[in-house]
Amino acid sequence: MNANTTEDEKRERRPRPEPGLTGAAADGVGEPAAAASRIPSIFPEWQKSIESTRHLYAAALKDGLSLAASSLHEQASFLRNLADSKTPSELLKCHLDFAEKFWSKSFSEGSKILDHLKPSPSSAVRQATH
Template identity: 60%
Template sequence: MPATTAENEKRERQTRELPELSQASASGAGGAADDVGKSAAAASRVSITLAEWQKLIEGTRSLLAEVLKDGLALTASSLQDQANFLKNLAEAKNLSELLKCHLNFAEQSWSRSFSEGSKMLDHLKTQQSSAARSAIRQA
């Protein structure tokens, strides 16, 4: 009787984890050759799925690394711009130089944010288009 309980628990686990394997094992308790073939086919589909997941995770990791790298570069350059801005403000001798410092800082910040933001979006577009190509190949 304990062996039957263990087998039932094993089948329930398989049902929760891999429906294809449980259906293949439940189709015949006699162990027919057809069931073995179905189990092997289901196992091969699972291994392909795991490889695809690994590829997807690696692609996501590299994408995030590139975006974070660009984000940190933008942050570093923005901090440098702010330090230069404060230095220029301290050196301003009159109101027109003060306004010129503010205008230059605003223009530089806008320009840098736009160009670096475009780089980050380009990484996302590249990743999206490569994911679309791989999805088309699989279909």
């Protein structure tokens, strides 16, 4: 090694430990889970907030996936009707029917998804009293 090598260059050449293999996480896999289970008793308000947020996302995701699935069925039906059309007027009718169904379903289901974001009356009362 060159005598003029700086201390920084020596540090750069040293092997660095892997992030996943250092500390207590490598020793006991269950330790992070045990620490997470202690959090609710220490911070019950945080736990309630985390749980309500998780439920909000789960409900919105469920409704969103339901909307996507029903939209795919509507599109398949539209393509089937489009393929069966024999005249230009039937083609136009298929397009208009599909557009009407698509927009009405999107608005009704979309508003249902957004309803999950509205605060419940009990949480609004709690926030007003604090």
